[in-house]
Amino acid sequence: MSPSVRLVPMTAEQFPAYRELAEREYAENIVAAGMMPETEARRKAADDFASSLPDGVDTADHELWTARDGDLEVGMLWLGFTERSDGLVAFGYDFLVTSGRRRQGYGRAIMEAAEQVCRDRGVVEVGLSVFGFNSGARALYEQMGFEVTILQMRKRL
Numbered sequence: 001m002s003p004s005v006r007l008v009p010m011t012a013e014q015f016p017a018y019r020e021l022a023e024r025e026y027a028e029n030i031v032a033a034g035m036m037p038e039t040e041a042r043r044k045a046a047d048d049f050a051s052s053l054p055d056g057v058d059t060a061d062h063e064l065w066t067a068r069d070g071d072l073e074v075g076m077l078w079l080g081f082t083e084r085s086d087g088l089v090a091f092g093y094d095f096l097v098t099s100g101r102r103r104q105g106y107g108r109a110i111m112e113a114a115e116q117v118c119r120d121r122g123v124v125e126v127g128l129s130v131f132g133f134n135s136g137a138r139a140l141y142e143q144m145g146f147e148v149t150i151l152q153m154r155k156r157l
Contacts, residue, residue, distance in 0.1 A: 005074060005109040007065035007117060014066060015056045018076060022094055023049050033131045034156065052080075052093065062093075067110045074098050074106045077114050087124035090114075095128070107140055115144075 010018060023045045030041035053059045061082065067075040078094040092114065097106045118126055128146065130137050 003069050003105050003109050005067045005069050005113050007113050010057050010064040010066050012057050029131050074101045075110050088122055089125045090118050090123045092128035
């Protein structure tokens with residue numbers, strides 16, 4: 001049974017600490033995936049965050065939440081929303097469980113809370129990206145009904 005979490009809007013005061021952590025972890029994942037060397041990965045992560053969230057928590061069509069279990073902060077969630085001809089769609093840009101809280105059911109609980117937010121808004125589809133080496137996240141997403149829509153492959157020479 002998953003713990004119960006509630007999503008609380010991230011504040012402007014919380015955002016800088018979140019961005020620093022998320023940008024660093026994103027760059028580390030880019031390197032771990034073999035996509036590019038560390039210097040370029042750090043630059044890409046900074047550029048991606050700057051272009052995706054130019055106004056921080058006030059960026060239009062994006063929402064960031066802190067996930068809480070009671071008074072305990074257990075993670076965060078960032079969704080972007082886009083209107084398409086077939087309805088409103090959401091994309092999960094970032095989702096994390098706080099270090100020390102992993103493998104306790106919080107990942108599933110945050111995803112379930114995200115799905116409820118999307119249902120409440122009339123979202124017709126939710127997408128996300130996951131690094132290929134992140135087998136734990138991939139397994140969770142597959143268990144929750146996500147399907148692979150594109151698969152990139154490479155061969156190092």
